[in-house]
Amino acid sequence: MRDLVQNVYQAKDTETALNLLNQHQSEAKILAGGTDLIIQMREGNVSPPVLIDISSIHETREIKEQSNTIELGSTATFTDIEKHILFNHCLSAIAKAARSIGSPQIRNRATVGGNLCNASPAADMLPPLLAMDAMVVLKSKHQTRVLPLSEFVTGKEQTLLQVDELLEKIRFQNLTSNEGLGFSKLGIRNALAIARLSMAVYLEWDENHMCKNVRIASGALGLNAQREWDVERFMKGKHLNNSLFAEVAALLEESTMKRLAGRNTMNFKRYAVQGVFKQALDEALEGMDRRKDS
Amino acid sequence: MKKAVFNVNNKEYMVEIEEDLRLLDLIRNTLNLTGTKEGCGEGECGACTVLMDGEVVNSCLVLAFQAEGKKIETIENLDREDGTLHPIQQAFLEEGAVQCGFCTPGMVLSAKSLLDKNPAPSKHDIRESISGNLCRCTGYNKIAEAIEKAAETLKKEESDSGTARRGTK
Numbered sequence: 001m002r003d004l005v006q007n008v009y010q011a012k013d014t015e016t017a018l019n020l021l022n023q024h025q026s027e028a029k030i031l032a033g034g035t036d037l038i039i040q041m042r043e044g045n046v047s048p049p050v051l052i053d054i055s056s057i058h059e060t061r062e063i064k065e066q067s068n069t070i071e072l073g074s075t076a077t078f079t080d081i082e083k084h085i086l087f088n089h090c091l092s093a094i095a096k097a098a099r100s101i102g103s104p105q106i107r108n109r110a111t112v113g114g115n116l117c118n119a120s121p122a123a124d125m126l127p128p129l130l131a132m133d134a135m136v137v138l139k140s141k142h143q144t145r146v147l148p149l150s151e152f153v154t155g156k157e158q159t160l161l162q163v164d165e166l167l168e169k170i171r172f173q174n175l176t177s178n179e180g181l182g183f184s185k186l187g188i189r190n191a192l193a194i195a196r197l198s199m200a201v202y203l204e205w206d207e208n209h210m211c212k213n214v215r216i217a218s219g220a221l222g223l224n225a226q227r228e229w230d231v232e233r234f235m236k237g238k239h240l241n242n243s244l245f246a247e248v249a250a251l252l253e254e255s256t257m258k259r260l261a262g263r264n265t266m267n268f269k270r271y272a273v274q275g276v277f278k279q280a281l282d283e284a285l286e287g288m289d290r291r292k293d294s
Numbered sequence: 295m296k297k298a299v300f301n302v303n304n305k306e307y308m309v310e311i312e313e314d315l316r317l318l319d320l321i322r323n324t325l326n327l328t329g330t331k332e333g334c335g336e337g338e339c340g341a342c343t344v345l346m347d348g349e350v351v352n353s354c355l356v357l358a359f360q361a362e363g364k365k366i367e368t369i370e371n372l373d374r375e376d377g378t379l380h381p382i383q384q385a386f387l388e389e390g391a392v393q394c395g396f397c398t399p400g401m402v403l404s405a406k407s408l409l410d411k412n413p414a415p416s417k418h419d420i421r422e423s424i425s426g427n428l429c430r431c432t433g434y435n436k437i438a439e440a441i442e443k444a445a446e447t448l449k450k451e452e453s454d455s456g457t458a459r460r461g462t463k
Binding site (some may be wrong): 004005006007008010031033034035038039041044050053055056079102104106108109207241 | 296311312314317335337343346349350351352354355356357360362363370372398404407422423425426427
């Protein structure tokens, strides 16, 4: 990669980063934790002439809640997320997803913004944030756009991010008392594992345990992390009980077989998807039991 | 080329760097601090672990210019002014936690980052803290035991000297 990078900037605030992006447009690449980009550069897959480092910007690293809306700054690291008090209790599935990533060294650098903008099929933060119906706030020098995360990611490593835009933050509603979120990931070992399969389940129930709303997102089950719209439609309005869960598991197996037809992982994932779904579901339902008891 | 100032082991260095120089290469080749090792070069093995503002990072996945304004600590900073080893290093020797030694600088720094923040770690905390450092010789048990022993020693030093401990519990 020698000689290819001509200019590097360590931006200390968003405004500086946006001005630099506006100036250099497609010549520039945003560098945050670097845990993907630096490898890509060394392998010669990307060779940006200009690098804009945003890992030292404090304002985009904040994680906060305001009137039930959680704002997750794009340069928050996975360590920031895993340790944040907001993700300690009801939203612990988000901390769990962050903790499942890489190693302490990776989690200290890698950012949630980088995870979303790289949009790897196995990106670990995508399923839980998709299940929370998160919005992304994209900023350029001249405008701010807010998009649903489900529309932002358009394919394998493809997003709607424009060359002069920066993902500033991710926004979603915190859970209320009759909602729960669960996350489960299957890797080949505990540390440093890339997800073979991951799933996040968001549930809203009424006092009779009827499924008022559900959002399910999967990772590494296709070209990009995605919402499982068919399964969601099937579950809505039905009673949350074991016979429903068995039907859903069968539905997931069927769709996995279709989606991964011809891939050698299909035969493994058609079964694994059911177990991973069950674990994420159980975690989402834990909230139901906890709140019922209290 | 670009002029840059780095704080490594509490010393300021003003050097000229290539724009895409990695922190690892700055440390090893520019500053000649060769205690930091390069293993895989892609963030898997942890041999290049250094502390940046007290947190472990893989120096192969940080570009040097990103480290400007941060405090970098490498293995060379650990031994004490009187030339004796840091209790973590001493415990590694005593427990037989070093075989080929290639992973050791990274292991020791991961252990230091843990013990600076958590002077009384559980066995699980210890294993978690070195989960980003691969060792192909020891099988990890002796390393985990060494870190436990170092925690004891540091605790004892602390109570002997009666000074305030760094970091938070």
